[in-house]
Amino acid sequence: MIKKEFFLKGYKSILKADSPAIALGCCFIAIGALLKNIGFNINESVFSTMIIYALPGSLVMAESILVGASLLSIFISVWFVNVRLYPMAVSLFPLMMDEGQPKWKYYLSCHFIAVSAWLIMKSNYEQIEKKDRVDFWIGIGTATWSVSIAATILGFYLADYLNKDMLMGLAILNPIYFTCMMVGSMKSIKISLSIILGAILGPIFYFISPEWSILLGGLVAGTISYLIGKKEKINVN
Amino acid sequence: MSINIFLSIIVTSLATYSSRFLGVVSSVKVKETSKIFSWFNCIAYATLAALIARTIIFPAGILSEASYLSRFLVVFFSLSIFFLTKKNFVYPTILSAFMMAITNNFL
Numbered sequence: 001m002i003k004k005e006f007f008l009k010g011y012k013s014i015l016k017a018d019s020p021a022i023a024l025g026c027c028f029i030a031i032g033a034l035l036k037n038i039g040f041n042i043n044e045s046v047f048s049t050m051i052i053y054a055l056p057g058s059l060v061m062a063e064s065i066l067v068g069a070s071l072l073s074i075f076i077s078v079w080f081v082n083v084r085l086y087p088m089a090v091s092l093f094p095l096m097m098d099e100g101q102p103k104w105k106y107y108l109s110c111h112f113i114a115v116s117a118w119l120i121m122k123s124n125y126e127q128i129e130k131k132d133r134v135d136f137w138i139g140i141g142t143a144t145w146s147v148s149i150a151a152t153i154l155g156f157y158l159a160d161y162l163n164k165d166m167l168m169g170l171a172i173l174n175p176i177y178f179t180c181m182m183v184g185s186m187k188s189i190k191i192s193l194s195i196i197l198g199a200i201l202g203p204i205f206y207f208i209s210p211e212w213s214i215l216l217g218g219l220v221a222g223t224i225s226y227l228i229g230k231k232e233k234i235n236v237n
Numbered sequence: 238m239s240i241n242i243f244l245s246i247i248v249t250s251l252a253t254y255s256s257r258f259l260g261v262v263s264s265v266k267v268k269e270t271s272k273i274f275s276w277f278n279c280i281a282y283a284t285l286a287a288l289i290a291r292t293i294i295f296p297a298g299i300l301s302e303a304s305y306l307s308r309f310l311v312v313f314f315s316l317s318i319f320f321l322t323k324k325n326f327v328y329p330t331i332l333s334a335f336m337m338a339i340t341n342n343f344l
Contacts, residue, residue, distance in 0.1 A: 039242075044242050044243070044246065047246060051246065052253055053253075056292075057252070060297070061245055061246070061249040064245070065242065071248045074245055075251070082252060082253045082256050086257075087281040089263075090277040091277045093261050111254060165338040168300065169337045169338040170334060171299050171300045171337075172300060172308070172311055175293050177326060179315070180316070180326050182282070183316065184319075190278075193279075194282040195282050195285075198285070198290070206291060217283065218281075218287045221286070226280075230272075230275075
């Protein structure tokens with residue numbers, strides 16, 4: 001079963017002074033308000049955050065419902081937007097794979113892969129022994145997930161009181177928080193280059209294909225950075 | 238719960254979970270010291286940077302109503318505050334909401 005000590009340690013990581021809980025919460029307040037405005041009731045709003053738990057995916061779903069898109073079209077659009085979760089999983093789960101842990105923990109806890117939880121785990125995993133990391137990860141994921149659900153409820157009920165300026169302010173919080181977190185992660189040539197090139201190539205590829213821009217930008221920028229970083233390492237050695 | 242909204246949520250959830258699940262399945266054979274792990278790590282960071290840049294430059298939803306200048310000014314000031322406060326994440330994040338609301342009314 002899940003070790004309480006590591007679960008709680010992970011859960012408490014959102015209580016730190018530089019925790020993403022505030023930014024994450026504000027973004028889901030905006031989502032809660034948006035869902036109410038497009039006609040969701042409280043049950044539907046909470047249910048969607050619980051089982052989707054990915055901001056861009058929820059936004060795409062909301063916009064698609066507004067324009068009356070088909071279910072197939074919603075599936076494809078969301079898949080394109082959220083396929084970035086694949087490299088995030090492959091760059092995170094090998095850090096916590098342990099033969100002593102049951103597989104269900106990995107298959108269930110992959111639902112928590114989202115930018116905030118991923119960045120918290122990436123900055124803290126070295127403090128935890130590999131065999132206990134999945135319990136720590138479940139703690140982090142449960143914490144960010146519960147903040148999102150609580151904020152969606154709050155946003156739903158605050159929707160009538162939020163004006164356009166307030167919603168705009170809430171909407172910018174997440175990109176700014178993640179920008180700062182990414183800049184803070186620039187500790188090696190490979191990662192710094194990945195972030196800078198990704199930020200340049202993502203919007204450039206948008207002119208070629210809006211649907212594929214994030215994935216293509218990430219793939220090209222990440223591969224160039226990996227190759228340059230590898231060459232640099234060989235030269236240093 | 239209306240059937241259309243319910244099905245839309247289920248479909249969105251399946252599209253999202255599939256990438257997460259496939260990522261975990263692929264992770265079983267990947268060692269953290271391997272070249273492929275390092276390559277995927279670079280791709281993950283680059284993809285996130287691409288996503289954030291796109292959210293700011295070509296936003297969806299209410300942010301698309303704010304001018305380019307106001308969005309860039311907010312990013313610039315937030316990063317300045319981030320460095321001035323010795324890389325504190327909270328100050329620039331909170332202040333960005335106020336800056337966005339203010340600049341949107343004047344720019």
